[in-house]
Amino acid sequence: MPVSCAAFGCKSRYTVEAREKGITFHRFPKSNPVLLDKWRLAIRRATSTGQLWMPSRYQRLCSLHFEESCFDTTGQTKRLRDDVIPSIFSFPSELQLAMAPASVRLKMASPSAPSEPTPGEAVNGTPKVETAPANKEASISSQVQLQDHIYFIPDVETLKRKLRASEDSRVQKEKELRNAKDREKRLRQTCPSIYQELGKKNLLTPHLQEMLQSYRDIPLELFMKPECEYSVQQRLFALTLQLYNPGAYKYLRNTIKLPLPSARKLRQWLKTYCDKPGLNYLVLEALLKKKKENPPLYTRACLVVDTMSIQQHITFDSQQNELVGFVNLGKGADASGSQEVASEALVLMLVGIAGHWKAPIAYFFIKSLTPEAQKQLVLHALHELSDNGFEIVAVSMERHQRNEEMCTLLGCQFTDPTELQTYFSLPDSEHKHYVIFDVSNEQQMIRDMLKDSGTIQSPDGTIMWQYIDNLMSLRKTAAMHTGSNQLSSHVAAFSQLPKITLVVNTLSNTVAQALAMLQELKCEPFAGCTATVCFIQIIDRLSDILTSKSTRVKGDKGPVNRTNLQHKLDVLQETKEYLLTLTTSDNACLYKCPSAQCILGLLVNITSFMALLPTLLLDQEYVLTHRFSPDHLKIFLNGIQKADGSDNKPTAMNLKRAIRRLLSQCGVWNLYNPQQNEISFDHITEDDRVPCSFRQHLASPFQQNSIMLPDHYYSSRVLNFMLQNSEVYITGWVVRKAFSQLACDKCRWALVTGDTPQDFRNAYHLLQSKDGGDFVPSTGTIKTVLTAEKELHHMLNYQTFKHSTFPLVLEHRVLSLLGSADIFDLKEHITLTELGIENHHFQLLRLITSLYCALRQAYVVKVTQRIQYQAHVTKILTKPIHVFNENI
Template sequence: MELFKKPKSQYSAQQRLFCVTLHLHDQSLYNYLRNEIRLPIPEPRQLRQWLKTDCHNTGINSSVLEALLRKRQQYPEMYKRTCLIVDSVAISQHISYDSEKNELVGFVNFGKGANASVSQEVANEALMFLLVGLDGYWKVPVACFFIRTLTAQAQHQLILDVLHELADNSFETVAITMERNPLNEETCILLGCNFNDSKNLQTHFTLPNSNKNHYIIFDVTKEQQILSDMVEKTGIMLSPEGPVIWQYITDLMSLNKTTVKRACGNHNVESQLMDVKLMINKLGGNVANALNMLEGLKCERFIGSSATASFIKIVDRIFSILTSKIPWGQGDRSPINHINLQQKLCILQETEEYFLSLTTCNNIFVHQSERRQNILGILVNITSLKALLPDLLFKQNYIATQKFSMNHLKILTNRNPGDREKRPTAIQVKRALGHLLSQCGLWNTSEKKELLKNEMCFPSLSISCSYLYLPSPFQEDCVTLPDHIYSSNILDVMLQNSDMYIAGWIVREAFTQLTCNECRWALVTGETPQDFRSAYHLLQVKDCRCYFIPSNGTINHYVLSSLGPSDIFNLKQHIVETDLVTDNHYFQLIRMITSIFYKFRKAYITKVTQARLYRAQVKQILSKPINN
């Protein structure tokens, strides 16, 4: 009581830390002290103000929310419905000095108003929140907290605080994605979910004084691995079609040329089995096709494998639906829309019934046995999607289920090869968040590259790439220039302007990776051309007896931190469609061009560097150089 004798407007750092800590770890006690004992502690709304921060600091990032609100004024539907992805990362207990902010980083920190450096308690976990737009092409980190020994109660309360903040700003958060582990399952139960009855799962919860449901979705990639491990450890399960036997998959992976020829006679099946042996996912569709083929060829070791193949096909189909990504996908990987909604819902229902019908060798249902935890995640995801998809399609044209993927946030925790076993420090997480915000175009970093060395790093975020040859959209109407016509005026122009030649080569390399037509057009012309024959900034590519003359944005030199709002590629509306995201096409296009140019000039850069080092080691005596 002595701690709170001052007026409410004069809360000290110790008082704020006490209130936030009590709020996170025991909300019932906090309410008792406030309502029954009449302790002058703040209401929840004021506590959330203490959890806020700006820029790339720890807490709920108010700068990001303000930027999203400005975007929503222009495009209301694109910045309204969202999915919140939650993940925790173990960090090393290490205190670092941030020279830029002139502060120590590594203590427990919940935001600007609740920094625990006054208590000298060192954090060992970072809890991160990423917001993904369901009807737009954007994703951005909205909160990060440094915590000492994360508990389910603390995580539950922080999720509620973030959801309240999003709801106060009129964001409709329809789903929460997280990995499935005991801590997160307990958190879901505290939020209001119920996973006790596999046939009647409650996978949603609501905020107090709200009627909007928030659905839980577990990490699809991890659930796929858990299911594969269960089948391998169990060995045999019973399905409606017959026994599902892991040994068939093991035998398939161990096949060699001699075994195949002996088992299949003269049938040429080696090429069809080659892809199967290289597959990491042993429950993929190719594995099922290979088992059916070998059984059809009367291979003795694979007689009776049809039930196993059927199980694999069902698993592959459901995970294909749960990971649909591109709008033009086909089959099971196509996004859910008004046309195929009923078909997808039927598949979800059939798959749920199939998993509930699986039994062990002792005729005990798997969902009632000790293996129940292995299929719980997929049942939760199916239940959530069955309720969520029809409601979402009333408000948008299609749904790509990849929007609910944990992969969006796992980008942040990827590290350099060789450093994966080391836990990152708090300052490394903080700088990685700043780097991610710069990827989103929200924060232009001025830190030197040396500061990021050996820290958490991001893989090269590129626009949807394919290493297969992609046909040029300009190839049909291009003006061809045969080789070795040295009298050509166009060739003279290139000989006099080497920058144009080099930039054209770089654009050609970029075309082999870019699948976004708007970005490909931006490298050669400001707008979508009607007739490429009249486009003088196009020169055909040497590789196909032709060259490209790229747009000015490719030739000119820019520094990423000084770009600001400039649209150097003249992408216009396309920037808006991919703004405020980690896959921002505008910033990624700059990075791609820079990366290709560096690789092209790497040999020259190495040569110049070595020449400078050599000159530095040479002493000049009079006019004669003498080596050391």
């Protein structure tokens, strides 16, 4: 804060120029009230009301207003003497006339008086300096005249203007206070009426009312526009309302004019970092980097959506110091503001269509997720991916009621299977996102439907489950009579078939071939199974086309390319027409039967692929349809469930740890240095990569990166050898600490060696110079640490010592054992640094030993406490028992 002089007309300020001129600034004597009054009278300042001016603690008076005799310059600083009063001022002429004694004023007013310059006039161009009155009477008279003088008291007009200004300010403040009270009253009426208004508009569902019950007593600041950032409660309320009822959210934002955030702001709240729930922007940044390097492989992808049931269990994450298990939608609405325990986890994974990669981009901890809320989360993810330049051609999921309702809310139409709309588009976008259901799950549902209904009518005849059941029974009978000479005709016919392996999926081509051959052998239980064989073959061929995995396979299981595109499109069209002709035993269309909606998923997949495959092949050489399967995410989720070896539901912490391991294995997130997102071991080959607990069919998009996992077992030969050299690892830590305390470069180089080891497995490169050279601890340093470790264990096992003297005793024992042997290879540097019996050799021994002792201090305390506890328990249990004789 700048310091200025408080005297009238003085322009001195505490600057460099003032210090060069020798001007000093002094405080007012606040501790001496009598002297302070004298200073106030000498300065002759008054307030606007005529009262004598009172200085504040920050105001100063410069040295120009004191005589030279008032200062004590004997010390290093220039100080005021005790009881000195400022006397050098330059006041206006009228003030000097008013402050002069009565006799002086009369003389100055008399015309016969000799012409003398008045106190305020200049003499030879120099203003005359007035001296303050010295006696007490003059001081009192000066104070009275000071208060009544026109210079210090404003005129009446000025006072009137100030009064009017203060009155206007008071009226304005009263008006603002009244308006604030009215706004508060209206807001108090608005809070309960919001639910009533939404109820009248039919915008609140019972489920949403239950979820918003905790916001029934919403504080007023929730409806006030935030100055800088929304609070946690505001974020939770806005996200909950927007996810579960965007119509009500839009009504409150546009009609009621509540300051609710925009969709882009909500999407920012859903983002997260490292392994926390939400849209992981670390994965997105890594994918963007890959897309920039190779756009054809990383631009087009499929979004896989799946949910997993988790235990309602709260776990404390010690690494990030937080509770895991609450409902958590991202960084903007974390568990700090939610008290609901999550029961499900929604996971979103991105799978490359042209490239061989996949990556989990988001997961959320949720409870009782509705189709509307799931739709909003998927839309937020699609918007974020679209904004970053990714082309999401399809959204893959399992087909159940919630997912079907979500697709309907997105814009798909599944009501009429003959006129399906299996795609949707984002607002203000013409790009189509096709919906694809799990093919294997649909095939299983068809098998269950056929088993329950028993028969289905087709153009080729009646499709019966009894044929498949007879085949399974015949197989069991043949297995029981193996080696017997007396076989029935049916079993004999079955034994003539080639070796057939009946897989779990009974609607496979293997079963169709077995039924066809048994029919050719004229087995009575299989007579007339032509329609069943045809049905099984059509379903199996469709499954092969929609789940092609390898580019080396030919036929239906091979990839779709420009050569076979038309053929496979014809097969898909024929299969679609065949499924639409299936009827029940009552001649009702199968797709219209509520219990036979299983074929709806196949019809949706056929429609999506028929529109999608020609578009994809415009830019790609081939398409593997398995890239659109939810199996990629199922494998990951099943690995989490089987990680602990039990059949219980995994906890939220299990899922978080799995995501953490996967991100670390991909190199997206460094567990040891979060600021460094991508690291790798240059000396580890591809075969020695850190293994992942959940090995995927598709490789990670970040294969070249790898990272150590703290809770993982390594099978790498190189890493195992490195981790066995614990003494090198500990010595490296000691050397790093010693470098910060050593000033001698010769001693620094003595602690490390720059020679490259003959075998990398025998040492761990812990030190690195500025120019990039690798170093390891020297042999002498390792020997000193090993000696200290040996003596430490000897002292703990066989001796008693005090904690205060433990480091000194350990240094003494190490010095006694190693002595003056030149283990650091200092050579003539030892003699050059000798000072009595001391030299740098012994100083290095003491320094390394003391640093190692500090490293092991916690272990020493723990062992000592355990020994003391054991001795105390032994003393209690071995306390002698005194037997007293009653006769004594």
